[in-house]
Amino acid sequence: MEIVIIGNHCAGVTAAETLRKLDKSCRITVISREDTPPYSRCLVNYIISGKKKIDDILFRPVDFYKTNSINTIFGVEATNIYPESKEILLNTQVKIKYDKLLVATGASPVLSGVEGENKDGVFVLRTMEDALKIRKYSENVATAVVLGGGLVGIKAVTALFELGKKVKLIVSSSGILSQNLDADEAEIAENYLISNGIDIIKRTSVSKILGSEKVEGVKTSTGEIIDCQMVIVGKGVEVNKSLIGETGIEAGQGIIVDDHCRTSVPDIYAAGDVVQSADNVRKSAWINALWPFAAEEGRVAAENMLGKDSVLRQRTSMNSLNLLGLPVITCGLTGMREKITDAEKVTIKGKDKTTMKRFVFKGNKIVGFVLIGDIRDAGVLNTIVRKEIDISGAKDSILSGRFDFASMLPVFMDNCEKFNDDTEKEFKQIFKTYKNK
Numbered sequence: 143m144e145i146v147i148i149g150n151h152c153a154g155v156t157a158a159e160t161l162r163k164l165d166k167s168c169r170i171t172v173i174s175r176e177d178t179p180p181y182s183r184c185l186v187n188y189i190i191s192g193k194k195k196i197d198d199i200l201f202r203p204v205d206f207y208k209t210n211s212i213n214t215i216f217g218v219e220a221t222n223i224y225p226e227s228k229e230i231l232l233n234t235q236v237k238i239k240y241d242k243l244l245v246a247t248g249a250s251p252v253l254s255g256v257e258g259e260n261k262d263g264v265f266v267l268r269t270m271e272d273a274l275k276i277r278k279y280s281e282n283v284a285t286a287v288v289l290g291g292g293l294v295g296i297k298a299v300t301a302l303f304e305l306g307k308k309v310k311l312i313v314s315s316s317g318i319l320s321q322n323l324d325a326d327e328a329e330i331a332e333n334y335l336i337s338n339g340i341d342i343i344k345r346t347s348v349s350k351i352l353g354s355e356k357v358e359g360v361k362t363s364t365g366e367i368i369d370c371q372m373v374i375v376g377k378g379v380e381v382n383k384s385l386i387g388e389t390g391i392e393a394g395q396g397i398i399v400d401d402h403c404r405t406s407v408p409d410i411y412a413a414g415d416v417v418q419s420a421d422n423v424r425k426s427a428w429i430n431a432l433w434p435f436a437a438e439e440g441r442v443a444a445e446n447m448l449g450k451d452s453v454l455r456q457r458t459s460m461n462s463l464n465l466l467g468l469p470v471i472t473c474g475l476t477g478m479r480e481k482i483t484d485a486e487k488v489t490i491k492g493k494d495k496t497t498m499k500r501f502v503f504k505g506n507k508i509v510g511f512v513l514i515g516d517i518r519d520a521g522v523l524n525t526i527v528r529k530e531i532d533i534s535g536a537k538d539s540i541l542s543g544r545f546d547f548a549s550m551l552p553v554f555m556d557n558c559e560k561f562n563d564d565t566e567k568e569f570k571q572i573f574k575t576y577k578n579k
């Protein structure tokens with residue numbers, strides 16, 4: 143069987159690895175625009191700060207493809223898919239045949255359209271190449287401006303700061319991480335960054351990037367001129383789905399897949415940041431652009447290509463960020479990107495000024511949470527949220543913070559029928575055994 147994978151990152155590599163583990167004879171070809179060994183995108187900020195070298199961020203060895211007999215076509219782009227003839231077209235005009243195809247093309251950053259974005263010293267942050275270029279250019283940079291207070295913007299801020307640069311973060315919203323944190327939570331995170339020396343300018347955008355050929359400053363929407371030698375645009379991404387063109391593959395913001403990672407066209411699967419897949423807390427197909435999701439989707443797609451009946455686990459988004467030492471984790475519905483009807487929000491402030499927890503309850507379930515400073519309970523809480531566990535008997539203990547996996551055992555035992563994934567069968571057996579005692 144001829145299996146073609148477009149995309150050589152988390153979803154694509156996990157799929158290729160799974161295929162080879164399960165089938166020694168199928169022919170696997172991985173096609174990728176980037177010509178790099180498998181590196182972790184989540185760690186590219188450490189290349190900027192210098193905390194890690196390229197070898198440190200590889201998640202599979204350089205000889206991964208050779209060892210697994212995987213054919214690679216790197217440094218090229220797949221431009222079209224022809225489902226009827228089961229072929230894809232590359233930008234080199236070469237056509238490649240497939241029996242099964244996986245689209246794992248992820249997403250790409252977008253510039254914001256501000257005048258002057260074409261000057262030397264303006265960067266986005268997505269690839270290892272971006273990170274290496276930023277690090278090299280920053281040798282002659284004293285002050286950097288970062289546009290956008292989301293995950294990528296914050297990672298750029300902390301990396302440049304750790305490299306010893308003066309960093310100014312400009313956000314158009316009223317606070318950083320505005321898709322996840324409410325005003326009080328954002329204030330804690332902002333104050334922490336400010337106390338470390340980061341400048342944060344809120345409710346402001348950049349109207350022009352100044353300089354002749356190189357960046358020399360930015361002009362803000364309030365007319366202020368800020369001197370800087372580098373601008374990182376960390377504001378938005380777009381899903382790489384243009385290659386599906388006229389194929390009839392159903393898509394919204396991302397390619398729509400079912401719980402087997404099948405698209406609407408036979409023998410074409412999709413996985414990773416390019417897809418909209420089930421989020422059982424949101425109750426809708428959602429783009430959860432996260433590494434663990436991409437890995438799971440890559441595995442599930444591969445298993446199904448080989449005829450298994452593999453389904454995605456119950457899941458919801460969980461974002462984790464380290465703000466120069468202050469950990470922040472958000473999970474499920476936090477009420478910032480969505481209106482949650484009949485929700486009860488409970489905030490617990492810690493004794494110091496850097497600790498806060500917020501739980502979003504809907505009936506007897508937790509549908510989302512935010513942890514700042516103290517993130518010890520994130521794993522247990524994530525299980526409770528994504529498995530939609532009825533916590534009526536444990537709400538007080540959750541709110542008091544006196545809980546961990548052991549104290550939640552009675553609740554898990556009552557819900558043991560929800561632990562059905564392959565990896566959870568042992569838990570289920572333990573919960574059942576204790577329940578029957």
Ligand SMILES: Cc1cc2nc3c(=O)[nH]c(=O)nc-3n(C[C@H](O)[C@H](O)[C@H](O)COP(=O)(O)OP(=O)(O)OC[C@H]3O[C@@H](n4cnc5c(N)ncnc54)[C@H](O)[C@@H]3O)c2cc1C
Pocket residue numbers: 148149150151152153154173174175176183184185186187218219220221246247248249250267268269294297382385413414415416431432433434436462
């Ligand atoms: C700076 C940064 C930090 C992050 N930190 C975290 C984190 O801490 N935790 C977390 O869970 N997630 C994090 N993420 C998100 C995580 O990296 C992604 O969810 C993950 O990389 C998705 O993997 P993927 O394989 O779906 O797609 P991608 O990683 O986007 O890879 C897609 C691949 O497809 C290739 N490609 C695209 N189009 C074509 C085409 N037409 N032809 C050929 N090849 C093509 C691309 O070159 C690329 O190699 C971070 C992302 C960034 C940018």
